[in-house]
Amino acid sequence: MESDNKKVVRARDVMHKEVNSIDGMATAKDAAEKMRVHRVHDLLVEKRNSDDAWGIIVVQDLIRGVMIPGRPSEEVNVYEIMSKPVITVPADMDVRYVARLLHRAGIRRAPVEEGGELVGMISLSSLVLENELF
Numbered sequence: 240m241e242s243d244n245k246k247v248v249r250a251r252d253v254m255h256k257e258v259n260s261i262d263g264m265a266t267a268k269d270a271a272e273k274m275r276v277h278r279v280h281d282l283l284v285e286k287r288n289s290d291d292a293w294g295i296i297v298v299q300d301l302i303r304g305v306m307i308p309g310r311p312s313e314e315v316n317v318y319e320i321m322s323k324p325v326i327t328v329p330a331d332m333d334v335r336y337v338a339r340l341l342h343r344a345g346i347r348r349a350p351v352e353e354g355g356e357l358v359g360m361i362s363l364s365s366l367v368l369e370n371e372l373f
Contacts, residue, residue: 242318250337251330253366254359263294263318267305270296270317281360282347284321292324293350293357322339327352328361340365 250309261270261284270282284294290371296317304320305312324338328337330353341363 242356246349248334249330250328250332250334250351250361251358253334254330254361255365256359258283258357258360261296261317262278263287263316263321267301267315267317267320268309268312271301271312272299275287275359276362282317283325283350283357283360284323286319293327294318294321294323295325295348295350296321297348325350327357330358337361338363 257277259273259277259279259281261273263265263284273282276278279296279339281295295315297306300320300322301312303309305315326349328340328344328349328351328358330351332340337349341347341361348360350357351359351361
């Protein structure tokens, strides 16, 4: 029988606190360079105003929107190839539910929010590879 005293691991416990972002008007070339410099696979796309939603651009967007069609990266804007709106995860969500949410939504990462503020990013790999959850 499983112990009821097992500590619940929350999204805030495993998220990456550093969030790299980019403006939607930036070019795909700018996004690729920023990903390379920060050694990340995603960038949060900044809101245009308080009523706007967050967006996200990931390496796969660069491949699908620039490389495969053979478009010049300096002529493609981030907003053309990003995903928007972004599914966000509450900071206090149990990581088991985070994993289920990301899996069912078909995504690998999501911003973490607490009190309406962005506090980090969480990914499937951070759930499995960087933490002792098993």
